[in-house]
Amino acid sequence: MLVTYLEASRDLCETDSILFGAALAVSRIIGANLSTAGHATGQSSAIPAWRIRIEERIAKARALIGRLICFRSGNTRPRNVRTVRMAFAGTNVSLSQPDIMQKLTERIDDLKQRIVAWGKRIRRYTERSTRFNQNRLFQSDQKRLYKSLERPIVSGTGPAPNQADTVAFWRSLWSEPVNHNEGPWTEVVASQCAGITPMDPVIITPDDVAEAVRRAPNWKSPGLDGLHYYWLKGFMMCHAVLARQFQEALNQKSLPSLFTTGITHLVPKDQGATDPSKYSPITAPPPPFLTYQLKSKCT
Template identity: 80%
Template sequence: MRSKIFDDAELERLRRETIPSSNESAMAGDAAPHSTDQHPHVEAAMDLPVVVDSNDDEIVSHELEQMRSILEEAILKTRSTPLENRPRLPRIPLSKRNRAVVRALNPMLVTYLEASRDLCETDSILFGAAVAVCRIIGAKLPTVGRATTKTNAIPAWRKRIEDRIAKARALIGRLTSFRSGNNRPRIMRTVRMAFAGTNISLSQPDITQKLTERIDNLKQKIAAWGKRIRRFSEGSRRFNQNRLFQSDQKRLYKLLERPKVCGAGQGPDQADIIAFWRGLWSEPVNHSEGPWMEVVASQGVSVTPMDPITITPEDVAEAVRRAPNWKSPGLDGLHHYWLKGFVVCHAVLARQFQEALDQKSLPSLFTTGITHLVPKD
């Protein structure tokens, strides 16, 4: 017979505590709307720009202050860093959280952009803001001077095939040695293992023919295995090149410029190259223009001059909108994605581009580029 741990009175008391009565529920329902009056700071917190992503993370006031300090530190560091020493900005996922961080930094950039004097300073401010976003969301920034390429892992099936090829080549060597008359115990043991499970005896008269057939069979297997590896390597190389072309064309062109791709052989002398191009572009040449120049000049007199161009923030926004997000950047390393996200920079860029257009001069940042030679067959 089971013993009762609680008596009837104790069980009734526990039941009342666990299941509230209808009167208590009604009283709790009447008191619920008045609970907001006891916490007035809740309504004040609702006025902040709170954005919730899939992980239910929120951007609250203390996070905004932390973002502001990270932004200031990143901008100060970027201003003192040369272009060639800037880190490579990674491609960040287009998630709600990341977009919320970019939107939160927009009003913080107004103070820095208003004090910007030229396009170079604006570019450094935007790059610093991009670095700040990467640090806030936890994206990895490659260290300056460190290689960012990752070594490709070798598939397990390829390792197994390479092991088979190595064992087959070792077996071919020992079978060939035995056929040449080497009767050492290790060689004999390997040959017996190679013909194990067959009716072939090492003392039969046609053993030389059997050895030749066995060696040819192993060579055919090695050729088939090697062809499979080469077929995989070629397909993998094409796939990686196509993917790299979509993400970073500059790196693809650098890979294509390697000697093993462009072909073997000694290149031309650097002094000869400099002398050749200097003769075309550096030395002045006196040309004798024909009468057609006078005809063209007379026809151009009647051409109406073009109206002055006025660059507006809408023009900048439209130009940025049509640009791909992660197109290979220029010397500054700033992708179009950041120009789209930091919308407060459009007015500043329009004003500074207008000033550069009126002064008929652009900083070297916008007039210097990198030319990559593309090898063709």
């Protein structure tokens, strides 16, 4: 069925829609979970039993430190006295001996050192686990990794710029036609480039497409079409069609908007900025397969 539809495809956009439909059909047939929310990375999120035990020890040690400090401060209630006696159980320390205050201080310091040691063990495990999960996520889904590393939005930095003023400011820069005065330097550059031998015509073959697909990561963040490279590797019959349509786009010097449209985010240069001119536009271009193919062929 896919071969029949691809043969009737007229341009890259139509081919992309066909491939996306095929990927969706396969996913539904095999019963794959199509939701991207809460996508699991393969590791269990349960807290290890040894960490739970250490956290319980830390909680008990902190509670005991509090009771010992209260007793040292003069709190001699029966419940507090029982706790202090339990803290010194198995030792030769008695609450009636003259250096009991020094023994209390030593016991408190010992408990604090144990808490620090237990905390360092948990911290070492957390840091190692974080590095391991980030490295594995970088191999499987770079987009999710970068999103997890983004800094949280700072609240309380003042009102956001007015939307109408922002649109008007950037429209005046991006949408209004401008007549540039190129000046005499363009003639100098043209004369210097006159002796350069033009590059040979670029011919995109199905083998080029297959090689570019082979090098692409399976689950790299897709473009606006949502089609991962994994499917381009599986649908090998599309390589010839893509090569032909890439060649046509290159010869016509025209690309579909699907490959040139990006999402622009305005990043404030200063905290609390409300002037639209104080924002930097950052556009995340879509990473379609075309960038792999034409970039390697045309440079």
